[in-house]
Amino acid sequence: MTKAEIQLIRALKDKRTRDDEGLFIAEGLKLVEEIRASEFPIRRIYTTRHDLVGADVERIEHKDMERISELKTASDTLAVVAKPNYKLQLSSIKENLVLALDGVQNPGNLGTIIRLADWFGIEDIICSTECADCFNPKVVQATMGAILRVRVHYTDNLAAFLRDAQRAGMPIYGTLLDGENIYTKRLTEHGVIVMGNEGRGLTTECRAELTERLYIPPYPADSPTSESLNVAMATGIILAEFRRPR
Secondary structure: HHHHHHHHHOOOOHHHHHHHHHHHEEHHHHHHHHHHHHHOOEEEEEEOOOOOOOOOEEEEEHHHHHHOOOOOOOEEEEEEEEOOOOOOOOOOOOOOOOEEEEEOOHHHHHHHHHHHHOOOOEEEEEEOOOOOOOOOHHHHHHHHHHOOOEEEEEOHHHHHHHHHHHHHHOOOOEEEEEEEEEOOOOOOOOOEEEEEEOOOOOOHHHHHOOOOOOOOOOOOOOOOOOOOHHHHHHHHHHHHHHHOOO
């Protein structure tokens, strides 16, 4: 590997460089093979393996892989991949169920939510700019390949998006302590589900745009319990309820 290649890959751990270069990194043979089979253009694949071949593949020494890997234990394969350029159009999603994330900052949580979206057939996630970057290497790893199938969009005014979605006829769901029991509430097949920040929940601006307020009750209802659920865990419960056959 050249010094310039090593410097670029290491710099791609920073969001500003990823944005400037339009690139991100992905590690692990399984994930890289998924990317090769997708429509995501690959700039270069670096590997210590001898059985991985192709015009875009470069075999490197293990010591070089350790220098460029983001993992605690370096994988045997790393790819430099072009970021997709998605165009969000409300008209194309207004009949769908979509997720909106209001300041979800933990990379592991974001990656898990993207993976959950993939499992439950959610094709689009709209994030506030306060959310973690979906192409952060830790997020990419946590998605387990779901980042290739779920379109993640960013907006600097999530409340305005929710307002526009409401005007387009989409119900806006959010979870609050004073909401209706999600297990008895009638849920629609389309709409926007808004999930809040790990510590503060939904912002005042986004909360004002909700048309439906949900609550995930503890069990039993009157017993001492944890103060709240992890945002990714709560997302999984909510999506499972929305996809339950009625």
